[in-house]
């Protein structure tokens with residue numbers, strides 16, 4: 001009977017837990033189903049809620065660990081200085097603080113690695129760094145990765161998570177849209193594979209450039 005099925009489904013779900021009994025570090029609230037779920041169960045399930053299938057946001061480091069064969073990721077050694085065209089003192093301070101806090105140098109990690117033994121070029125954006133916004137460094141790193149994929153004749157995978165163009169860099173950010181898009185066009189001309197994975201959230205100038213070009 002339908003009623004029995006519903007009852008059965010309810011008992012299969014993660015049980016409601018009295019908030020008083022919850023050790024803070026072992027449990028996590030799901031933004032999808034609003035249930036309190038066991039953190040370890042979420043992690044074992046590739047950071048997807050075992051209750052409702054909601055995908056938790058994850059860092060670039062974790063994403064790379066999930067996708068790339070262990071020990072094969074080699075980050076491109078790129079030292080690109082951040083530009084500050086609007087002369088915002090606060091912007092540079094904020095970047096310094098974020099670098100210390102997150103251990104990231106910018107909002108994207110790019111490099112090569114293998115997936116089940118197949119070599120790829122991979123870029124993974126990170127929402128913990130100014131919501132993955134695209135400024136000159138992000139644009140340059142992505143463009144470099146695209147060019148590297150063409151040079152090495154490798155497939156390219158980009159995981160996007162971005163609030164869009166980085167407003168602190170004004171028009172310089174918007175120029176990254178044209179730059180990355182034209183690089184993707186060259187990759188397409190070379191007949192190479194490009195997989196664009198849009199993760200939560202992907203907005204603005206990133207959606208309007210490389211993330212939507214396939």
Ligand SMILES: [Zn+2]
Pocket residue numbers: 030031032033034035049050051052053054
């Ligand atoms: Zn859930």
